[in-house]
Amino acid sequence: MLSQLILFGVSMGCLYALIAIGFVMIWNTAAVVNFAQGEFAMFGMFLAYTAHVMWGVPLWLSLPLAVGGTAGLGYFTERGLIRPILGSDPLSVIMVTIGLQILFSNGARVIWGTQPFHFPNFLGSNVWRIAGLLLSYQSIAIIIIMITIAVLLHILSQKTRFGKKLRAVAQDREIASLMGIKVDQTIAYGFALSAGLAGVAGVLMAPIIFVSADIGLPLLVKSFIAAVIGGFGSYPGALIGGILIGVMDNLIGFYISTDYRDVMTFLILILILLARPEGLFPHHR
Amino acid sequence: MTFKKLHICLLAAIMVVGVVVTSTQAEEKVWVGLVGIMTGPNAQNGEFTRTGAQLAVDEINTAGGVKLPNGETRNLGLIVVDDQGKPDIGLNAIRKLVADERVLGFMGPDYSGITFPTLFVGEEAGVSQITSSIAKKITHSGFKHIFRGRSNDEMWIKALIDYSVGKLSKKSIGISFTNIELGRSGRDVAKAYLKDKYGIKPVVEVSHTYGDRDLTASAAKIVKANPDLLIDWGTQIEAALLIRALRNLGWQGTFAYNAADDIFTSLAKELSVGVIGPQNWVWSKDDSKTKKFVNAYESKHGKKPSPHSVIYYDAVHLFVQAISQAGPNRKAIMDYLHALEEWDGVEGSYRPSTEGGDMSTATVIIKYNEEILPVVVTEFE
Amino acid sequence: MYKRITLLLISAVLIALPWLLPPYPMQLMVFVGVFAILTLSLNLIVGYVGMISLGHAGFFLVGAYTSALLTVDFGVSFWLTLPVAAILTAIFGLCVGFPALKLSGHFLAVITIAFGLIMHVLSVNLEWLTNGISGISNIPRPSFFSYVLRTDAEYYYLVLAVLALVVMVFYQLIESGVGRALKAVREDETGAACMGINVNRVKVVSFVVSAAIAGIAGVLYAHYVRYLNPDSFTIDISIRVFIMMIIGGIGSISGSLIGAFAVYTLPEALRFLNEYYYLVFGALVVAMMLFLPGGLVSVSAAFQGKTIVHPRVLLWFSLKGGRKEDRHGRNT
Numbered sequence: 001m002l003s004q005l006i007l008f009g010v011s012m013g014c015l016y017a018l019i020a021i022g023f024v025m026i027w028n029t030a031a032v033v034n035f036a037q038g039e040f041a042m043f044g045m046f047l048a049y050t051a052h053v054m055w056g057v058p059l060w061l062s063l064p065l066a067v068g069g070t071a072g073l074g075y076f077t078e079r080g081l082i083r084p085i086l087g088s089d090p091l092s093v094i095m096v097t098i099g100l101q102i103l104f105s106n107g108a109r110v111i112w113g114t115q116p117f118h119f120p121n122f123l124g125s126n127v128w129r130i131a132g133l134l135l136s137y138q139s140i141a142i143i144i145i146m147i148t149i150a151v152l153l154h155i156l157s158q159k160t161r162f163g164k165k166l167r168a169v170a171q172d173r174e175i176a177s178l179m180g181i182k183v184d185q186t187i188a189y190g191f192a193l194s195a196g197l198a199g200v201a202g203v204l205m206a207p208i209i210f211v212s213a214d215i216g217l218p219l220l221v222k223s224f225i226a227a228v229i230g231g232f233g234s235y236p237g238a239l240i241g242g243i244l245i246g247v248m249d250n251l252i253g254f255y256i257s258t259d260y261r262d263v264m265t266f267l268i269l270i271l272i273l274l275a276r277p278e279g280l281f282p283h284h285r
Numbered sequence: 286m287t288f289k290k291l292h293i294c295l296l297a298a299i300m301v302v303g304v305v306v307t308s309t310q311a312e313e314k315v316w317v318g319l320v321g322i323m324t325g326p327n328a329q330n331g332e333f334t335r336t337g338a339q340l341a342v343d344e345i346n347t348a349g350g351v352k353l354p355n356g357e358t359r360n361l362g363l364i365v366v367d368d369q370g371k372p373d374i375g376l377n378a379i380r381k382l383v384a385d386e387r388v389l390g391f392m393g394p395d396y397s398g399i400t401f402p403t404l405f406v407g408e409e410a411g412v413s414q415i416t417s418s419i420a421k422k423i424t425h426s427g428f429k430h431i432f433r434g435r436s437n438d439e440m441w442i443k444a445l446i447d448y449s450v451g452k453l454s455k456k457s458i459g460i461s462f463t464n465i466e467l468g469r470s471g472r473d474v475a476k477a478y479l480k481d482k483y484g485i486k487p488v489v490e491v492s493h494t495y496g497d498r499d500l501t502a503s504a505a506k507i508v509k510a511n512p513d514l515l516i517d518w519g520t521q522i523e524a525a526l527l528i529r530a531l532r533n534l535g536w537q538g539t540f541a542y543n544a545a546d547d548i549f550t551s552l553a554k555e556l557s558v559g560v561i562g563p564q565n566w567v568w569s570k571d572d573s574k575t576k577k578f579v580n581a582y583e584s585k586h587g588k589k590p591s592p593h594s595v596i597y598y599d600a601v602h603l604f605v606q607a608i609s610q611a612g613p614n615r616k617a618i619m620d621y622l623h624a625l626e627e628w629d630g631v632e633g634s635y636r637p638s639t640e641g642g643d644m645s646t647a648t649v650i651i652k653y654n655e656e657i658l659p660v661v662v663t664e665f666e
Numbered sequence: 667m668y669k670r671i672t673l674l675l676i677s678a679v680l681i682a683l684p685w686l687l688p689p690y691p692m693q694l695m696v697f698v699g700v701f702a703i704l705t706l707s708l709n710l711i712v713g714y715v716g717m718i719s720l721g722h723a724g725f726f727l728v729g730a731y732t733s734a735l736l737t738v739d740f741g742v743s744f745w746l747t748l749p750v751a752a753i754l755t756a757i758f759g760l761c762v763g764f765p766a767l768k769l770s771g772h773f774l775a776v777i778t779i780a781f782g783l784i785m786h787v788l789s790v791n792l793e794w795l796t797n798g799i800s801g802i803s804n805i806p807r808p809s810f811f812s813y814v815l816r817t818d819a820e821y822y823y824l825v826l827a828v829l830a831l832v833v834m835v836f837y838q839l840i841e842s843g844v845g846r847a848l849k850a851v852r853e854d855e856t857g858a859a860c861m862g863i864n865v866n867r868v869k870v871v872s873f874v875v876s877a878a879i880a881g882i883a884g885v886l887y888a889h890y891v892r893y894l895n896p897d898s899f900t901i902d903i904s905i906r907v908f909i910m911m912i913i914g915g916i917g918s919i920s921g922s923l924i925g926a927f928a929v930y931t932l933p934e935a936l937r938f939l940n941e942y943y944y945l946v947f948g949a950l951v952v953a954m955m956l957f958l959p960g961g962l963v964s965v966s967a968a969f970q971g972k973t974i975v976h977p978r979v980l981l982w983f984s985l986k987g988g989r990k991e992d993r994h995g996r997n998t
Contacts, residue, residue: 001505004534008501033772084956091712092955095912098905099951106945115329116522118552127533134535209498210522210552212326217901218498221779228776253502258493259464259791261502266780270765273776277768372801372895402803402893464790465799494790495799 004133005250011139012208013246014146018201019223020230020238021153022194028170028233029190030086035097036077037198038220039104042213044070044199045206046108049117059122067199074195078188086187101216108213116210142204149200150239166190229272231279240280314362315351315613317604318382318391319597320375323367326496327520329548330593334395334417335365336586337594341601344581351605354612361605368394375399376406383410389608390414390618392434392600395593397423398466404428413607413619415600415644417593419543420470424641430619432642434596435632438467438543441563442474442516444648444665445541449514449561450483452663455539459489459512461503461527463519468492471518471543488512493523504530517542525552532556546591550657561652564592566632567659570649578631599630603637680826684819692818694931699825700886702926703832705910706919707879710836712908713917714845715872716852717766718775720904721782725877727789727899728755729884734802734894735795744808744889751885752878759877763870782904789896801895805888825886829923832879836919848872913954915961924962 019041026034048066051057057065077100085093123137157163165186168176177183201219209215223238226245230237248268253261272280319338322331342363345351350358366382368375375394382391383406390413394400397420404423407414407430414431416423419438423431449455460475462468472490479485489510491503504527507515515531515538517524524542531540542549545562553560568579568589578598582590590598604618606628611621625637633647651659679686683695704726711717732751736742742750758781765777789796796802807815808824815821839845850858851868859865888894906929914925932950936943958964 001509005501005505008533012499012501081952081956091912091916095909095955096952098909099948099955102948103945103952104948106942106948110942110945113328114325115548116326116552118525118554120554127535134533136533209526214326215498221783221901224772224779225776228772232772249499250502250505254505258491258503258506260787262494263784263787266784270777270780273773274765274768277773279773371897373891373893373898376891376893398799402801402895405804469798494787 001254002251005254006247007133007135008139009247009250010243011142011246012249013243014142015201015205015242016219016222016226016245017239017242018146018149018204019198019219020226020242021235022197023223024227024230024233024235024238025166025190025194025197027227029166030078030082030187031090032082032086032093033097034194035094035220036100036104036216037194037223038216038218039101039108040070040074040195040198041202041205041219042108042216043073043104044202045119045211046112046202046213047199048203048206049119049211050112053117053119063203066203067196070199070202071192071196074198075188075192077195078191082191083184083188101220105213105216112213114213116212119206119211121207138204138207145200145204149197153235162186162189225266225269229269229279231281234279234281237279237281314360314387315353315389315608316362316364316385316387317601318364318366318385318388320366320368320378320382320391320393321395322370323365325370326522327370330395330521330591331367333591333593334393334597336582337590337597338363338392338601340582340585340594341598341605345601345605352609354610359613361601363601364388368396368399370396370399372399372402376403379403379406383407383412388412389613389615390604392416392597392604394418396465396467397470401426401466404431407431410615411619412615413604413622415596415603417596418467420466421474422470424643428642432622432637432644434600434635434644435565435592436646436648437643438471438518439474439478440646440648440665441543442471442478444650444663445516445561445563446475446478446483448650448663449539449541450479450485453514453539455514456485457488457510457512457514458485459491459507459510459515459538460487461489461491461493461507461515461517461519463495463523464492465495465519467543468519471516475516475518493519493527495520495523497523498526500526500530501534503527504534504536507531508534508536511536512538514539514541520544521546521549521552524549525556528553528556528560545651545653545659546593547589548591550653555657557653557657558655559653561650561662564649564651564659565645565647566592566595567649567651567661569651569659570661570664574631595630595632599632599635602630603628603635684822689818691934692822694934696818696822696825696890697887698927698930699822699829700883700890701907701910701930702923703825703829703883703886704880704907705914705922705926706832706836707876707883708907708911709916709919709922710872710876710879712911714840714848714852715869717869717873719778719876720775720901720908721762721778721780721785722876722880722907723899723901723903724782724785725755725758725880726884726887726903727785727896728758729881730888730894730899731789731796731802731884732881733885734805734888737806737889738802738804744806744885748882748885752881755881755884756874756878759874760870762877763873766869766873767866779901779904782899782901786896786899786901789899796896799896801893803893805892805894807892808889821890825890828882828886832882833919833923840919909951913951913961915963918961918963921961921963928962 019037023034023037026032044066047069048062051065052059052062081096085096121138122141127134127136157167165181168181169183169186173183222245223242226241227238230241248265249261252264256264319335321334322328342361345361350360352358364382366378368378382388392415395417397418400416400418401420401423408428412430415434416431417434421437421439424433458479460472462472476487479487489507489512491506493500493503508531517527517540521544528540540560542560542562545560545564550557578595579590582594607618607621611617622637628635628637633645635644637644648665649661650663652662654660684692708719708722711719729751732754733747736747737744762781766774790799815824847863847868850861850863851865910925910929911922913928915921933943933947936946
C-alpha cells in the first residue's frame with residue numbers, strides 16, 4: 001500500500017509541479033506573482049473538454065489544441081493586461097492577477113456551468129499490475145509526460161536561444177535589453193510557456209478530478225506552496241516541492257487522518273519553512 | 286466623494302426600478318415558493334427540483350388553474366430562491382421567501398445541512414414547508430410546520446442493510462461519508478442499525494471533506510480493510526471520485542450509495558455498473574403514474590427526471606390540493622395538511638398527518654446493470 | 667477647514683442613515699461597517715508596516731466563534747465576550763507574528779494562507795467545539811442592561827461606534843511616534859533599525875493589534891447574522907478583504923472605508939446581472955488596477971493628506987525583508 005500511495009502521490013504531485021514551474025517562470029522573468037496560474041490549468045482542461053467531449057475532436061488533436069489555446073491565453077493576458085503595469089507598484093500587479101483569477105474562474109462558470117464534467121481516461125480505465133502494484137494508465141502517462149517535459153525544458157533553457165533569453169531576462173532585465181534582447185517579447189513568451197505548462201497539467205488532470213470551473217484556486221494554493229518550499233525562484237525546487245505535496249497528501253491522509261490532512265500538510269510545510277526560511281533549494285538571483 | 290454619491294444614486298435608481306417592476310405584477314395568482322441549490326457545483330440537483338416543480342405548475346395552469354373554495358380560479362405561480370448549497374445564504378433566501386406575504390407554502394431545501402438550521406424561520410412564520418432532505422432529525426426535533434416529501438435516511442439505510450446483509454449476506458461492511466450533515470446523519474443511522482439488528486460492527490469508517498477532489502488516501506484506508514460492501518453517504522461528486530480511486534487500488538467489493546442517480550452515473554460512467562443504492566423513487570419503476578410523469582418530463586426536458594423531481598412535482602400538487610380545499614391562507618393550509626390522512630402522488634402514497642411530518646415511506650433499492658440503467662431490485666412501501 | 671466640513675457632513679449622513687435607507691440596504695450597511703473594521707485591520711499590516719497577510723479570515727473566524735460559543739453555550743454577556751474574543755484572537759496573532767519575523771514576502775504569504783486554511787479546517791472538524799459544518803445557530807443579540815439591540819438600526823449604531831473608535835485609534839497612532847516608526851519600518855528596515863527602532867517588536871505588535879481588531883469585527887459579525895458556519899471564513903473572504911483594501915487605497919484610513927463600501931455594495935448593485943455579476947466584478951478589479959492603482963481615494967483631491975502610497979513601498983516581494991527591486995530586476 002505504501003508504494004501505491006507514493007506512486008499516486010508522485011503522479012498527482014507532478015501536476016502540481018507543472019503548475020508551480022510555470023508560476024516560478026513568471027516570477028523569475030517578470031517579477032509577477034500570478035494568482036491566475038491555477039485558472040490556466042482550468043482553462044486547459046475546459047478547452048480539451050469542449051474539443052473532445054462536446055465537439056468530438058479526437059483526443060490526439062484535442063490535447064495539443066487545449067495546451068496551445070492556453071498558451072495563447074497566457075500570451076494575450078500578458079500583452080494586454082500585465083504589460084501596462086509591469087514594473088510599477090508590485091501590489092497593483094498582484095491585484096490585477098487576483099482580478100484575473102476572479103474573472104477567469106467566473107467566466108468559465110458562465111460559459112460551461114458550475115457542475116463538474118466527466119472526462120474520459122486517455123488510455124482507458126484499465127490498471128496495470130506490475131510487481132504486485134496496481135498503476136492506472138493515467139498515472140503512468142502523467143509520470144512519463146512529466147519526465148519528458150522536464151527534459152525538454154532543460155534543453156530549452158540551456159541549448160536554445162529562447163531559453164537563454166529567458167535566463168538573461170530573469171537575471172537582469174536592464175542588461176538583457178542592453179544586449180539586444182527584446183525584453184517585453186521574451187516576457188510575453190515566457191508567460192505563454194508558463195500558461196502552456198499549466199494547460200498540460202490541466203489536461204492531464206481532467207480525467208482524474210473532473211472538469212470544473214472552481215479548481216483554479218485550490219490548485220494555485222498548492223502550487224504556490226510547492227514553489228515556496230522549493231525555494232522561490234528555483235525550477236528543480238518547484239518540481240520537488242510539487243511532488244512532495246502530492247506524496248505527503250496521500251501519506252498523511254492514510255497514516256494520520258483524512259480530515260486533518262490539509263492541516264497536517266500545512267503544519268509540516270510551515271516547519272520546513274521555519275527551519276529553512278529560504279526554502280529547500282534557495283535561489284539567489 | 287463623487288464615487289460614493291454616484292454609487293448611492295445608482296442604488297436608489299435600481300431600487301426604484303425594482304419597486305416599479307414588482308408592482309406591475311398586479312395579476313392575481315396564488316404563490317408557492319421553492320428554495321434550492323440553483324448555482325454552484327451541485328446545481329444540477331437543484332435544477333431537477335425546479336423543473337419537477339415547474340412541470341406541475343404548468344400542468345395545473347394549463348388545466349385551468351387553482352380552484353379556490355370561494356369558487357374563484359387563479360393561476361399558480363412559483364417563486365424560486367437560490368441557497369447556493371450554503372447554509373448562511375440559504376438562511377437569507379428562506380427569510381426573504383417567508384417575508385413575502387403572498388407565499389402560501391414553500392418547498393425545499395434539498396440539503397439537510399441547510400434545512401435543519403433554518404427550520405426555525407418557517408416555524409416562526411407559520412408557513413408549511415415540504416422538504417426533500419433526508420436527515421432523520423429534521424422531522425424528529427419537534428418542528429410543527431415541516432413535512433418531508435420522501436422517506437428519510439433511516440428508512441433508506443434500513444432498506445439498504447436489510448437487502449445487502451439480509452438478502453445478499455454481506456458480512457464485512459465499511460462506511461464512508463462526506464463530512465456534511467447528510468453524511469454524518471447517514472453514518473450514525475447505519476452504525477446504529479447494523480449493531481442493533483445484525484450485531485455487525487463496520488470494519489472501517491472514513492470521512493472526506495466536502496469539495497475535496499483527491500480521495501486516494503480515503504480509498505487506501507478502505508481498501509486496506511477490504512470490506513465486502515461499502516456504504517457511502519454524501520454528494521455525487523465525492524462518490525464518483527471515491528469509487529474510481531477504490532477501483533484503481535484494486536478493490537472489488539460492492540459500492541452502495543445514497544444518491545445513485547443520473548448525475549452520479551454521468552460522472553462515474555462505466556464504474557457505476559453494479560452499484561446499488563436506496564432511493565425514494567426511480568424513473569424505471571413499473572407503474573402507470575410513474576410512466577406518465579416520466580413521459581411528460583422527458584418530452585419537455587429531453588432527459589429522465591431525477592428522484593428529486595418527483596418529490597417537488599408531488600409537493601406542488603399537494604399544496605394545490607390544500608389551497609383548493611382550505612383556501613389561500615397559511616394557517617388553514619397547515620391545518621389541512623396536518624389533518625390529511627392519505628394522498629396519492631406519483632412517488633407513492635403520502636400520509637401528511639404523520640407525527641413529525643414524515644409523509645412518505647416509499648423506498649426502492651436500485652442496481653445499475655451493464656447498460657448503466659437503474660433496475661429496481663426491491664421495493665418497500 | 668475644508669476637511670473638517672467634509673468630515674462633519676459625512677458623519678451626519680452616516681448617523682442619519684437608518685432614516686434614509688430602506689431595510690435591505692440598511693442591512694448591507696451593517697455588513698459594510700463590519701468589513702470596514704476588518705479592512706482597517708489588514709491595512710495596518712500591509713499598508714503601514716509593509717507585511718502581507720492572506721489569511722485574515724482566520725482571525726475573523728476566531729473572534730466570531732469565540733464570542734458565539736461563549737454566549738450560546740455559557741450565557742456570557744456580549745460585552746464580556748468582546749474583549750475576551752479580542753484577546754484570544756490577539757494571541758493567535760502573536761503565534762502568526764513570530765514566524766513573520768523570520769520570513770517575509772511570499773514566505774509570509776504562505777504562512778498566512780496556511781493559517782487561514784488551518785482555522786477553517788479546524789472549525790469544520792472540531793465538532794465537539796464548533797459543531798462542525800452545521801455551525802452555531804441562535805446567537806443572541808447584545809443587550810444593554812435588559813434592552814436587546816434587536817433592530818438593524820440599533821446594531822448599525824453599535825458597529826458605527828466601534829468603527830469610529832478604531833478609526834480614531836488609528837488616526838492617533840499614525841500621528842504619533844508609533845506611526846512614524848511603522849512608516850520607517852515600511853520604507854527601510856535596516857535604516858529603521860539604525861535609528862533605534864526595534865523592528866521585530868514593531869512587526870509582532872502590529873500583527874497582534876491587527877488580529878485583535880479583526881477578532882472584534884468577527885464578534886460584531888457573529889451577533890448580527892446570528893448563525894455561523896465555517897463556510898463564511900474561507901480564503902475567499904481573505905482575498906475579498908484584500909481587494910477592499912487595495913481598491914480603497916492602501917495606507918489610507920478613508921481608503922479602507924471606501925473600499926469596504928465599494929466592494930461590498932457593488933455585487934448588490936450588479937445583482938441584476940445574475941450569474942454574470944462576479945465576472946463583471948473581476949473585470950472591474952482588473953480595470954481599477956490598470957487605470958487607478960492608487961485606489962479610489964486617489965480619485966478625489968479632498969482625501970489627499972493621509973493617502974500617500976509610496977511608489978517604492980513594497981517589501982512584499984523581497985526574498986529578504988527590506989529589499990526592493992532596482993531597475994535591473996535585482997534585489998538591492
